Amino acid sequence: MQNQSSGFTDIASILANPILNTDSYKASHYLQYPPEASAMFSYIESRGGRYDRTLFFGLQMLIKEYLCRPVTPAMIEQARAFFTAHGEPFNEAGWRYIVEHHGGYLPVRIRAVPEGSVVPVHNVLVTVECDDPQVFWLASYLETMLLRVWYPITVATQSWHLRKTIRGYLLRSSDDLAQLPFKLHDFGARGVSSAESAAIGGAAHLVSFMGSDTVLGVVAANHYYHEAMAAFSVPAAEHSTITSWGRERETDAYRNMLAQFGKPGAIVSVVSDSYDLFAALRVWGTELKQAVLDSGGMLVIRPDSGDPRTIVLHTMQALEASFGSAVNGKGRRVLNNVRVIQGDGVNPDSIEAILAAMDEAGFATDNIVFGMGGALLQQINRDTQRFAMKCSAIRLGDVWHDVLKDPVTDAAKRSMKGRLTLLVNRRTGEYRTAALPVTWDERMVEGDWDEALVTVFESGQLLVEETLAGIRRRAHAHEA
Incomplete structure (x- = not known):
């Protein structure tokens, strides 16, 4: 429905009008210069x-x-109606000059x-x-x-510096630098203020990394920067896909994830703290261990609560006790058949703390991937x-x-x-x-x-x- 007082027909036309893509007081500034x-x-x-x-x-x-x-006469009319009702002067002659003399x-x-x-x-x-x-x-x-x-x-800057941090730990503890672009995954889509923020911020993260669940960010990077596919993801469970089975059938929910996605060479991520992470880790290491090995894929466990530094180490230690590990060329231990993804409480400080704790405990950086949400795309501002x-x-x-x-x-x-x-x-x-x-x-x-x-x-x-x-x-x- 058209707003008769402003001449607006829909929000899309407003957002596409560069005359309105400004602060209100800018409309009066043409009268203020020498x-x-x-x-x-x-x-x-x-x-x-x-x-x-x-x-x-x-x-x-x-x-x-x-x-x-180009600015069009219709945009000028739309802006004139708005600023007149809004209480600001409007430089109609200037904008019409742009149309008439600059197309x-x-x-x-x-x-x-x-x-x-x-x-x-x-x-x-x-x-x-x-x-x-x-x-x-x-x-x-x-x-x-x-x-x-x-x-x-700012998003690209933060991701670039985090890449430097993660790369430093890889150099110290890993034989494989090729995994670096997939070490920090974008989980930020639901935590931003708008779809446009998801697109712009999500694309910015992809300058330094190639893992993302922010679909609009990947689409924006592909579209605006001529990339066939800017980032990748893997099948992953969320709490609803586990808890919908009921607590008594939690093991069946995990087994279903392996059956659906556990193929040779594949990666499958399973959130495992819906009820009791410690009990879930025991199930993974006993009842489901052979199914994990037989799948030929890589199981990635996501602990989603608790103190990040403490819970990551506990999860790795429990998985090592069940699945074993191998010592790499840097003298650090790499888990067999399993990895950890930490997506809760992830920010620049916790990433550094977790990696330092892992290194001190003798675990290679290979063992972890980070998923970063609000701290990646939303917990920044112009003053950062x-x-x-x-x-x-x-x-x-x-x-x-x-x-x-x-x-x-x-x-x-x-x-x-x-x-x-x-x-x-x-x-x-x-x-x-x-x-x-x-x-x-x-x-x-x-x-x-x-x-x-x-x-x-x-x-x-x-x-x-x-x-x-x-x-x-x-x-x-x-x-x-």
Whole structure:
């Protein structure tokens, strides 16, 4: 049903309207700049936070979804009706100019570091510039939408650092590094705020890992980054599929899992704490042991309650007593025919604690896979890495002027000034932010410096198409 006061027909049309994909007060800003303003330049950075480096990812998704379609007269009418009723002025003339003179495509230039780049904080990651005097304010108007890139960057950054942690334990305790991409599985779909969050955050996790139960994240990675299949999963039990058999038939529920999915070379994951984990481990190691061995598959036990560090060790010790283990080349023990997946209480701290406890007990990292839910996709925010987008230069008439924010009450919020770029040293890989234009002398200091930012979008056109395969190679190129 149409809302007569706003002109809205459905939520999908609202979400697809870039004029409405902003903060309310942005609608009034075109009246607030100096009258002689003719161009504007803004940038995005991480001003520090939990991690000292960020993995850049996700801008291509945002651009494809929101900036590659033209603004239409219908969108303008929709936005005019909304802002008028909402109490904000509306720059109808400016938006109609975009339709009439630019075919509806926003005349902005976006430059960014290549996706998959790992960049120290306090550096420019994205710049946005509009030099059309009629609509120069677009460079700031897009802040609300573009700054949401903080979310995939932060998810990708956390997963990248967790990969480093897990890789360190694999190097110390395992003979097989090939399993690394499957060591941290995405369990986050039900714990996020929206389907879009599942898609964007789920895709970001897949820069560093290839295991996921977040279907929308895998679909997004496939679609936006040209991947045939970005991640994989295995048959797994949940509590309903076990408890529906009743407590007295719990063993039958486990036996059914083996019968349905326990094939040679297959992996089958079975949650085993619906009633009594310790009793279930005894059943697996006695009554069902031969069925596990005969299946030829790998049984993965999921303890889903209790203190993660303690319960993982207890589960491994019980399984080792039943199924045995073998000592690998690093002198650590690898369970025979069984593994453990920990999906409860998993976060960066508990992963480190569990791996350290396993190592101290002589267990190889081979024995465990982690499933991470809310802590992976939801327990982060824009302040985790303190993301901001700020105007740093404005052209008044024909002359560019530096712009900066420098609050006396919080020096950490001081912004950078000038038209900016990011340089990378081709010899050392070091990054540094510099003001444009970068002189030849500056480039030659301590080796040759190249511009790390590339123009990825201009006036409605996506100019660079990244693939997930290429992003993964870039993100992990320096693993040692």
